[in-house]
Amino acid sequence: MRPSCQDGDPDGAKSMAKGETLRDRTAAAIIDSATALLAERGDTTSMEDIATTAGVGRATLYRYFPNRDALLKAMALASIKELGDRIAHADLDNVPFEEAVARLVRCIVSTGSKYIAVSRGGAGHSQAYPDVDAKVAEPIRALFRRGLAEGALRKEIPADLLFTLFTGLVRGALDVPAGQARIEETAASITTLFLHGATNVRRSP
DSSP, X not given: OOOOSTTSOHHHXXXXXXXXXXXXXXXXXXXXXXXXXXXXXXXXXOHHHHHHHHTOOHHHHHHHOSSHHHHHHHHHHHHHHHHHHHHHHTTGGGSOHHHHHHHHHHHHXXXXXXXXXXXXXXXXXXXXXXXXXXXXXXXXXXXXXXXXXXXXXXXXXXXXHHHHHHHHHHHHHHTSOTTSSOHXXXXXXXXXXXXXXXXXXXXXX
């Protein structure tokens, strides 16, 4: 009788699982190295630089990522996954609206600054990530719908337009050259501009 799945070679299954784990770790090390180097050096970073920093040979690097575009795509997907995780752990639904916006902005700026090499041009790649709309875009829209319902946002501005304006503001802030503003300062400025505008006019109590 042919053995069932449960009766198969346990050592072979363990070896396969170990191999997959090693592959995942190697890919993650390459992506992490590329992320850090590209954020620091920009486009002058070579694939050889990335391989050296990741502790792998060039042949190994190209076996995982056959070209620079494939590596950038993997970085874009990693950034989307990390941003989705950050948003999920920010507990936006259970804090006051303005605090939720501040937390959301910090999530986006922290992730975008880390993955700056793909933050500006990674939208096309990010669409390939499963549930990108559900994990990233929808929580933002839901927060704006809540702000409208609570009267914290002006009702004449639709939630979809608020989403577009908000994301445009964040992208613009991420275009500021590295070193000109720290993450917390940038996040605070975005939050203030989005919620209260840029004019120096005190609101009525």
